[in-house]
Amino acid sequence: MLEIKNLCFERDNKKILNNINLEIDTGKFIAITGPNGSGKSTLVKMIMGIEKPDSGEIIFDGKDITNLEINERAKLGISFAFQQPVKFKGITVYDLLKIAAKKKITRKEACDVLSQVGLCAKEYVDREVNGSLSGGELKRIEIASVVLRESKLTIFDEPEAGIDLWSFNNLIEVFENMRELIKGTTLIISHQERILNIADEVILMRRGKIEKIGSSKEILEKTIKPTVNCCRIKKEGEK
Amino acid sequence: MEKTKLNDELLNSVDEGVLGEITKLDKLKTGAYNIRKNGQGIERKITENVNITTKKDKPGINIYVKENTKFEIVHIPVILTQSGLTDIVYNDFFIGKNANVYIVAGCGIHNDHHKDSRHDGIHRFFLEEGAKVKYIEKHYGEGTGDGKKILNPVTEVYLKKGSSMEMESTQIKGVDSTIRETKGVLEEGANFVVTEKIMTHGEQVAKTIFNVELNGDDSSAHVTSRSVAADNSKQYFISKIYGNAKCFSHSECDAIIQDNGKVTAAPEVTANNIDANLIHEAAIGKIAGEQITKLMTLGLSEQEAEQEIVNGFLR
Numbered sequence: 001m002l003e004i005k006n007l008c009f010e011r012d013n014k015k016i017l018n019n020i021n022l023e024i025d026t027g028k029f030i031a032i033t034g035p036n037g038s039g040k041s042t043l044v045k046m047i048m049g050i051e052k053p054d055s056g057e058i059i060f061d062g063k064d065i066t067n068l069e070i071n072e073r074a075k076l077g078i079s080f081a082f083q084q085p086v087k088f089k090g091i092t093v094y095d096l097l098k099i100a101a102k103k104k105i106t107r108k109e110a111c112d113v114l115s116q117v118g119l120c121a122k123e124y125v126d127r128e129v130n131g132s133l134s135g136g137e138l139k140r141i142e143i144a145s146v147v148l149r150e151s152k153l154t155i156f157d158e159p160e161a162g163i164d165l166w167s168f169n170n171l172i173e174v175f176e177n178m179r180e181l182i183k184g185t186t187l188i189i190s191h192q193e194r195i196l197n198i199a200d201e202v203i204l205m206r207r208g209k210i211e212k213i214g215s216s217k218e219i220l221e222k223t224i225k226p227t228v229n230c231c232r233i234k235k236e237g238e239k
Numbered sequence: 240m241e242k243t244k245l246n247d248e249l250l251n252s253v254d255e256g257v258l259g260e261i262t263k264l265d266k267l268k269t270g271a272y273n274i275r276k277n278g279q280g281i282e283r284k285i286t287e288n289v290n291i292t293t294k295k296d297k298p299g300i301n302i303y304v305k306e307n308t309k310f311e312i313v314h315i316p317v318i319l320t321q322s323g324l325t326d327i328v329y330n331d332f333f334i335g336k337n338a339n340v341y342i343v344a345g346c347g348i349h350n351d352h353h354k355d356s357r358h359d360g361i362h363r364f365f366l367e368e369g370a371k372v373k374y375i376e377k378h379y380g381e382g383t384g385d386g387k388k389i390l391n392p393v394t395e396v397y398l399k400k401g402s403s404m405e406m407e408s409t410q411i412k413g414v415d416s417t418i419r420e421t422k423g424v425l426e427e428g429a430n431f432v433v434t435e436k437i438m439t440h441g442e443q444v445a446k447t448i449f450n451v452e453l454n455g456d457d458s459s460a461h462v463t464s465r466s467v468a469a470d471n472s473k474q475y476f477i478s479k480i481y482g483n484a485k486c487f488s489h490s491e492c493d494a495i496i497q498d499n500g501k502v503t504a505a506p507e508v509t510a511n512n513i514d515a516n517l518i519h520e521a522a523i524g525k526i527a528g529e530q531i532t533k534l535m536t537l538g539l540s541e542q543e544a545e546q547e548i549v550n551g552f553l554r
Contacts (some may be wrong), residue, residue: 050532070535071344079536086533089493090465091551100537145537 001026001152001185002047002066007056009042016042017053018208029179029186031196033219034205040189041083043205046157046189048080049073061152077152083161083189085142088103088129093141096129100145113144116177117151118170135162140170154178156188172198196220250276257318260379260412266301266343270312273300275328277321287416289313289340299329299361302342306335306367317346322386323354329361334402338514344396348388348414357389364395366402366429380413387415395422398429400455407431410445411553412438419447424484427455435464436553439472439500446475453486453515462490467549468500476504482515492521495552497545 007020017039024030031041045051047058049070058066065073088096097110111121117140127133129141139162146154160168165232172194178186182229194200204219205210212219250258250346253274258267267274271289274282280300284355285291289310292301302313319326350356366372380388396404410417423431431451436498451460460480468474476492494502508517526548 048536050536068542070532071538071540074536074538082533086529086531088548090549090551090554095551099534099539102538149537174382 001061001188002045003057003059005045005057005059007043007046007058007233008054009039009046009051010054013217015208018044020056020208020210022203022210024185027183028200029138029175029198030188030203031199031216032187032189032202032203032205033191033196034203034211038205039208040205041157043147044080044157044187044189047073047153048078048155050080054220070194074151077144077184079149079151079154081142081154081156081159083147083157084088085135086129086140087138091129092126093129094125096145097142097148097206102150105148113148114141116147116170116174117141118167119144130194136164136167140167143171143174147178150182151184151194153185153187154182158189159190160190160192168192168194193220250281251283253320253349254318256351257320257379257381258316260381261318261345261347261377262316262343266312267316269451270314271302272314272316272457273302274413275315275317275326277319277324280490283505286311288338293317294329294331294549297329298327299331302332304332304334304338304340304370306338308335308338308340311340313340313342315342315344317344317358317360319348319356319358321347322350322352322356322384324358325355325359326335327359327361330363331531332362332364332372334366334370334372338365338367339371341373342354342389343375345375345379345447346390346392347377347379348382348390350380350382350386350388351386352382352384353386354384355387355389357387359389359391359393361393362395363397364404365397366399366404368400368402370399370402372404374404376406376408378408378414378417380411380415382413388413389416390414390436391418391420393420393422396424396431398423398425398431398458400426401428402426403430403432405434407434407436409436409553410438411436412440414439414445415441415443417445419445420535421447421449423449423451423460425451425453425458425460427457427484429455429458431458431460433462434459435462435466437464437466437474438549438553439466439468439470439474441470441472442478443472444474445472447477449478449480449490451488452483453481454483456485456514458486460486460490461486462488464492464494466493466502467495467497468502469497471499473500474502476502476506476521477503478519479507480509480517480519482508482510482512484512485514486512487516489518489520491519492523493552495549496523496525
């Protein structure tokens with residue numbers, strides 16, 4: 001359902017994405033992981049149309065969407081949850097969820113989705129999506145706005161960032177429910193082992209390239225953990 | 240209940256249309272009210288607790304709310320449909336001790352001709368101890384003529400010990416020129432909350448001036464202005480807050496500029512007492528690109544996203 005061909009993006013003489021080729025099948029839960037600066041966020045922003053590639057193609061459901069605007073891609077069935085949620089003065093949580101939903105939604109339906117992401121709905125539904133909300137609250141509202149869209153392809157850019165442990169458990173449930181109910185494809189940037197563990201496949205990116213694709217076990221044990229072990233503190237007297 | 244009809248002139252469909260923009264017609268006659276059209280009072284109702292009398296020395300009315308009156312609604316709308324008319328009106332509101340009322344005022348101008356139509360409404364509020372008022376004021380202009388629609392409202396609020404007033408003023412459409420002056424004088428424990436929303440288009444000009452004196456200990460004021468200046472319109476926000484006692488104030492000017500719109504914010508806070516705590520925030524700029532991007536990811540076009548952001552901002 002999603003095919004990326006020879007995608008390249010360069011800024012300040014640095015290859016942010018260096019000839020990315022990738023195919024993702026319908027209904028899959030795919031995690032992207034890798035060190036900071038490896039190009040993960042740039043790649044998913046290009047799929048949503050927030051960034052435009054220097055060269056390459058993005059094919060979605062057989063259609064070349066490389067030059068389509070963000071909203072055109074949204075209408076085709078792509079959703080995007082931002083790593084840093086956007087704030088709006090005057091727009092309430094209910095307003096945002098009404099815009100997000102493709103159909104008219106009642107307050108109860110809006111409250112239901114807020115409850116799913118771990119927010120006490122009645123306290124939040126009429127609040128403005130502004131700086132009075134904490135980072136974690138904004139993040140959960142951001143996730144709720146994306147879940148409501150029930151898209152063919154839902155992209156999450158580090159959904160766990162800024163979320164407390166209690167809400168993180170909700171988040172795992174949200175992803176599992178989405179898989180079961182919507183049956184769409186999920187593409188998720190994450191560093192969290194629990195998220196990688198529920199993925200069908202994990203993509204490891206490094207220096208603008210896809211270094212490896214495999215199960216979470218393969219990626220975590222063979223690729224990430226040895227790297228971490230290289231940095232352990234030497235014991236006294238150890239050579 | 241007593242109902243007084245001042246003359247036989249009926250509201251036509253244009254009048255009702257303009258009136259409907261500044262007040263909810265179905266609520267208009269639920270409490271005391273006074274409707275003024277083209278410089279004349281045309282219909283009035285008083286209640287057991289709210290009396291309205293005509294001023295003898297100048298145009299306008301006095302509104303008396305009895306002490307301990309609870310949750311009554313008072314409507315004081317003005318409409319101008321006669322091109323070329325300048326209507327100046329002085330309305331004084333006397334709110335009795337511990338009364339709690341909701342007052343809706345405003346002016347709608349319909350001008351289909353080339354002469355300017357202007358309304359200057361000078362409203363003074365005198366709140367006795369413990370009184371509470373929620374005051375809603377809407378201003379609106381329409382019409383196909385090139386005559387300007389000019390509104391210059393003045394609101395003066397005098398708050399005695401422990402009283403409070405919450406004022407919401409809105410000017411969203413069709414007013415070519417406005418100078419809005421709001422003054423507050425607060426005694427001990429009084430609270431004044433002002434929320435102003437203004438949108439200007441075309442060549443419109445809007446100037447708002449706030450002048451608040453916090454004279455009593457534990458008095459507080461919150462002044463919030465949200466405005467959008469589009470096309471070639473200009474807006475000026477001038478706020479002067481004086482902390483003359485142990486008090487708190489927060490003033491905030493948020494403005495969105497579009498096209499060639501221009502906004503000037505000139506906040507001034509003066510602490511004349513060591514325990515005065517005065518805060519001012521001002522933010523002027525175009526709509527943040529990330530806000531548009533977010534709404535586009537939800538399926539809105541760039542134009543729809545901008546409209547949604549402006550609508551929310553001014554709601």
